[in-house]
Amino acid sequence: MAETRQRERREPAPEPFLNDRRLKYIGLTASVVFTLVVVGFLGLILYTQVNVDRFVNIIHPQFINAFFVVLQIVVISSVLSVIGGVLVGLGRISETLPTRGIAKGYIEFFRGTPLLFQLIVIYSGIPAFWPPGQFPIENFSIPAAIIGLTLNHSAYIGEAIRGGVEAVPDGQMEAARSLGMSYAQAMQEVVLPQAWRNALAAIGNDQVILVKDTSLLSVLAVPEIISTVQNINSATFDIWTPILWAAILYLAITIPLGKFVRYLEARADPAGGRDR
Amino acid sequence: MGRDSGLNRRSYLTALGAGSSAALAGCTGFLGGGSSEDTVTIGSDIPYRPFEYETEDGDLVGFDVDIAQAVFEEQMELTPEFTDTSFDTIISSLNNGNFRVIMSAMTINDTRAERVDFSDPYFTAYQTIVVLNDSDITAKEDLRGRTVGVQKGTTGAGAADALKEEFDGELTIRRYDQIPAAFDALINNQVVAVINDNTVNAEFVEQNGNVRFVEGEGAAAEEGENAPPYLTLTVEEYGIAFRQDDDEFRQQVNDALAAIREDGTYDEIYSEYFSG
Numbered sequence: 080m081a082e083t084r085q086r087e088r089r090e091p092a093p094e095p096f097l098n099d100r101r102l103k104y105i106g107l108t109a110s111v112v113f114t115l116v117v118v119g120f121l122g123l124i125l126y127t128q129v130n131v132d133r134f135v136n137i138i139h140p141q142f143i144n145a146f147f148v149v150l151q152i153v154v155i156s157s158v159l160s161v162i163g164g165v166l167v168g169l170g171r172i173s174e175t176l177p178t179r180g181i182a183k184g185y186i187e188f189f190r191g192t193p194l195l196f197q198l199i200v201i202y203s204g205i206p207a208f209w210p211p212g213q214f215p216i217e218n219f220s221i222p223a224a225i226i227g228l229t230l231n232h233s234a235y236i237g238e239a240i241r242g243g244v245e246a247v248p249d250g251q252m253e254a255a256r257s258l259g260m261s262y263a264q265a266m267q268e269v270v271l272p273q274a275w276r277n278a279l280a281a282i283g284n285d286q287v288i289l290v291k292d293t294s295l296l297s298v299l300a301v302p303e304i305i306s307t308v309q310n311i312n313s314a315t316f317d318i319w320t321p322i323l324w325a326a327i328l329y330l331a332i333t334i335p336l337g338k339f340v341r342y343l344e345a346r347a348d349p350a351g352g353r354d355r
Numbered sequence: 356m357g358r359d360s361g362l363n364r365r366s367y368l369t370a371l372g373a374g375s376s377a378a379l380a381g382c383t384g385f386l387g388g389g390s391s392e393d394t395v396t397i398g399s400d401i402p403y404r405p406f407e408y409e410t411e412d413g414d415l416v417g418f419d420v421d422i423a424q425a426v427f428e429e430q431m432e433l434t435p436e437f438t439d440t441s442f443d444t445i446i447s448s449l450n451n452g453n454f455r456v457i458m459s460a461m462t463i464n465d466t467r468a469e470r471v472d473f474s475d476p477y478f479t480a481y482q483t484i485v486v487l488n489d490s491d492i493t494a495k496e497d498l499r500g501r502t503v504g505v506q507k508g509t510t511g512a513g514a515a516d517a518l519k520e521e522f523d524g525e526l527t528i529r530r531y532d533q534i535p536a537a538f539d540a541l542i543n544n545q546v547v548a549v550i551n552d553n554t555v556n557a558e559f560v561e562q563n564g565n566v567r568f569v570e571g572e573g574a575a576a577e578e579g580e581n582a583p584p585y586l587t588l589t590v591e592e593y594g595i596a597f598r599q600d601d602d603e604f605r606q607q608v609n610d611a612l613a614a615i616r617e618d619g620t621y622d623e624i625y626s627e628y629f630s631g
Binding site for chain 2: 203206207209211212213214215216217218219220297298300302306309310312313316
C-alpha cells in the first residue's frame, strides 16, 4: 500500500524527446531522403553515364555468356556445398573425437583463410605438381572454381548445420533413443529434419554469398561478370554501362534465390509459414 | 607494358590515395598541397619483370626503376618514389592525382593519348608468342582454334583480340589479372601460348627452361626495323605518361631522357636488363 501511494505522488516523468511518434517520423524521413538520393543518383548515372546503344549492344554475347557461366558454377557449387556442408556439420557434432576434430580443423582452415587464397592454391598450386604442360585437365578454371567454392562454402554450411542441430532440444534425441532408435536413425528421422529447418536461413544466406563470391573467379580467368565489366571498360573507357549490367545480372540471381530460400523456410515450418 | 588502358570514362572520385600528396608536389597545386617539393611519385603496376619487380629481399628494381633513377634523380635532382597500382585503372589514377607520372612499361597509343600526354619513347617492344618447348605451334596460324593467355587490359590482350578477329573468332582468350598467372597457366596446361611483350617474355624464356618463343618474321620485319628473331605481332613504343596539364614537366623529362641517351647511361641500363 505504502509503495502505491508513493508512486502516485511522483511527478509524471517528462516525455523523452525520442517518443514513438517522433521515432516513426524520423525513420520515415530518413528512408524517404535515402530513396530520393538513390533515385537521383540512379537518374544521374542513367542520364549522364550510360550509353544506351552500348547497353543494348554488350548484352549479347558478352554478358549473357558470363551470366550462364556464373549460373552454371553457382548451381553446381551450391548443390555440392550443401551436400558437403551436411557431412561436415554431422562430423562437427559427432561423438567420436577424431571425426569431430577433423571436421573442426576443416572448418577452421576453410573459414580462416580467404576464398581467394584457396582458389589460387587450387588453380595455380595443384597443377604445379605435374611437369610443365602435363597437367591433364585442360580447362581447369571452371572445375577449380567449383572445387574452391564447394570446399569453402561446405565449411560455412557445416557450421550452420551444427548450429541447427544444437538448437534442437537434447530431449528429442534422448526420446528417440529411448524408443529404441539407433543414433543414426534418431538423427535421420528426428533431429536432422528439425535442424535443417533451424539452419535454413543461415544456409540460404550463405548461398547468396556464394553467388557474390563468383566475382573472385576473375582471378582464374573465368569469363564471369566482373571480368566482362573490366573487358568492356578496358575497350571502351565506359564504366557505368557495363556496371549497370553487372548489377542487374547479380540481382537476377540473388533475388530469386532469396525468395526460393524463404519458400523453403515456409515449407519447412510446421505452421506452414502462416505465422510469418 | 603494352597494356591497353582500362579506364573510367570520368574521374568520378576525387579521392586521393596515400601517395597522392607526394604525387602533387610541385604540381599546379589545385588539388591540394604537396608534402615534399622534390619528390616525384610514379604510378606503376608491380610486378612486371623486368621493368618493375621486387627482388627476393624486397628491393624494387627493373628497367623503369633505373630509368626513373637516371632521369629524375641524376638529371632533375628529384627523388623518384614508386607507387604500386593496378594497370587497368592506372590512367584514371594518374588523372585523379594519385601520382605525378606513369612509368609502367606503358605503350604509347592513340586511345591513351586522348587522356594523357606521353614523353618521347624510351623503349621499343614487340608483341610476341611464347609456347612450351615441345609445343606443336611453330607459326601464328597454328594458334587457330586454340586457347591463349594474356594479361587483362594489355596490348598483348589487344594483339590477341586482333588475332581472334583474323581467325574469324576461332581463338579462345583467357585474361589473367597479372602476367605471372598467364605464365602459370601455360606451364599448367591451361593455355597453349601466352601473348605478351617481347622483353617480359624473353625474361620468362630465360628463367624457365621449358618454354620458347614462336619464331618467324612479323610486324617488325614488315616495318623494316632491326627485327628480332622471334615472331612479332606488333611494334610498340613505351613512354612516360603525364597529366595533360603538365607540359612543362614533361618537356623537362624529355630533355633528361635525351641527356641519358647521350651520355651512355641509357645503354648501360638497357644492357643490364636486356641481352639482345
